[in-house]
Amino acid sequence: MKLKLYADRMSQPVRAVIIFCKKNGIDFEEIRVDIAKRQNLTPEYAEINPMKQLPAIVDGRFKLFESHAILVYLASSFPGVADHWYPADVFKRSKIHSVLDWHHSNLRRGPTTIVRNTVLAPVLGRPLNPEAAAEGEKFLSASLSKIESVWLKGNGRFLLGGNQPSIADLSLVCDIMQLELLGETERNRLLGPYKEVQQWIENTRNATNPHFDEVHKILMKAKEKLQNPRMKGATNEGGGSDMKRTLHSRI
Amino acid sequence: MKLKLYADRMSQPVRAVIIFCKKNGIDFEEIRVDIAKRQNLTPEYAEINPMKQLPAIVDGRFKLFESHAILVYLASSFPGVADHWYPADVFKRSKIHSVLDWHHSNLRRGPTTIVRNTVLAPVLGRPLNPEAAAEGEKFLSASLSKIESVWLKGNGRFLLGGNQPSIADLSLVCDIMQLELLGETERNRLLGPYKEVQQWIENTRNATNPHFDEVHKILMKAKEKLQNPRMKGATNEGGGSDMKRTLHSRI
CATH class of the missing domain: 1.20.1050.10 (Glutathione S-transferase Yfyf (Class Pi); Chain A, domain 2)
Known part of the structure; x- marks a missing residue:
């Protein structure tokens, strides 16, 4: 079963774990948990990480959170990670x-x-x-x-x-x-x-x-x-409220 | 060569490391570094821990600080520590x-x-x-x-x-x-x-x-x-200024 990684890439510890997986050929499924949409506060996510923070992983029956602990676990458990x-x-x-x-x-x-x-x-x-x-x-x-x-x-x-x-x-x-x-x-x-x-x-x-x-x-x-806040209306992604929503949804 | 542990027992991570050593029969020399006397800020101590905090250990040629890292190291390196x-x-x-x-x-x-x-x-x-x-x-x-x-x-x-x-x-x-x-x-x-x-x-x-x-x-x-501040003059250790000095020297 593929490693599941609960992630919002605006979070710096999330990025560290994703880069580590990609660089070391660790196959994973990235499951987006949008912090600003409060998806990390749902009862479903609390089942993954009761501390309601990102990142978290599920590897088979094993759940883990805290990015440093995750990096140590991945480096210790997956084959092919250089010493x-x-x-x-x-x-x-x-x-x-x-x-x-x-x-x-x-x-x-x-x-x-x-x-x-x-x-x-x-x-x-x-x-x-x-x-x-x-x-x-x-x-x-x-x-x-x-x-x-x-x-x-x-x-x-x-x-x-x-x-x-x-x-x-x-x-x-x-x-x-x-x-x-x-x-x-x-x-x-x-x-x-x-x-x-x-x-x-x-x-x-x-x-x-x-x-x-x-x-x-x-x-x-x-x-x-x-x-470039003045460009906000000129982007493909829409107007100012959209910018606010997009950013808000990530930090 | 005996493990050297740089310590001030008023510090909680220092106490955790000392108790761990004692409980696990790890022989060590406790070297008092009095924080309030600013002994942790001396150039001599900076050679041990450039971050100037406690605890720190020296094990032969190996130096280490941060209490969690020290506990992991001791548990991994000393014989007789229960799993x-x-x-x-x-x-x-x-x-x-x-x-x-x-x-x-x-x-x-x-x-x-x-x-x-x-x-x-x-x-x-x-x-x-x-x-x-x-x-x-x-x-x-x-x-x-x-x-x-x-x-x-x-x-x-x-x-x-x-x-x-x-x-x-x-x-x-x-x-x-x-x-x-x-x-x-x-x-x-x-x-x-x-x-x-x-x-x-x-x-x-x-x-x-x-x-x-x-x-x-x-x-x-x-x-x-x-x-019991009123008892401060009645202790063997002396008067109020001594109490202040003693406490100050520890936190």
Whole structure:
């Protein structure tokens, strides 16, 4: 029976899991759960993930949620996943756990908070919240600094000095990609000082393309709409209310 | 060479790691890093953990931080650790990862936030912050509800229906124990509605005693001092400034 993946591609942990599956030839059925249509809050979805969040998987009789746990499970259970994604060596593996745990309390609190409280707020009909955005920016800057001074230390092209990506690279990079929604200028202001981070994002993208770009298409479309609100009526997808609905349905 | 564990027992993830080592007969040297004396901010400690947090371990040439990653490493690398702590079975193991990942964004944001912004604030010379405390209480209540309705579902005495504890039980219970600092009345108000959580804390305590109580002694002492400030001059440890110094040195 094919792996079922419950997904909304506007979610960064969802994208990390999809890219991982595609890159590693894991056959899966993508089941769209539209967050803004509150499909994640239905009793049906609560049967899959009682925490009502995305992503979640069902593999035969086995259900699992939390993207890091899913990535570890997939790397451990599916044949043909190269060792570098989640090495069997206990020392290398432990370092990857350390990055993933660190991610939760640091980087993860940056991009989403900024995006939600700035560019997305008006679209979602919520007030701008500069204080929350500033708090998110603090987490982001501190995290990017640490990524450069700690995790990207060494000569490798990936975290922990690796020459090939691990599940940690994919998870963290997908998170940072959320900043695309802010538009070129703002994204460059935030990422500009972090040249090594920028190179690492590019390395991770190259190592997982064409899947990386394909899975991020939805984000780029949303970005265009947010940056060119006057074009909203000119797109094939319809007028302003449609744009709001589309974006609202994804974040 | 003996495992080195960098620790301040007022920190809940530190306590989880110490109890795990003691319970599993892992020989270690406990190296005190006094957070309030800013010993975690020294260049010497940054060599151990560049993120400047506790706990961290050094095992021969191998360094590791983040308590969940440490618990997984210890369970995987030291002989004699019973399978139930971190099962070899990929399905059971994945569920434990799921709990631990969930912990980061949920329960972990409860007890510490409440304690820091209420009972500890005056001791630390900081203003009370009822808003932050309320936010922490929101995370705590939501998390305790989910622990009962999701993680403690089933007939087992531990998380995920287990009859023996895993590293997830230890990590989460040590976090909730931080509420002891609030004193009996307030702790009971917060935990009172959650009978199954209370029973599970007791089960985890019983399964790991005498180490659980021994490692939590420092917390109980701090609690006594916070609850009986008038007694502060009567203790062997000296006067009020000493109490402040002692507590300050630990949180």
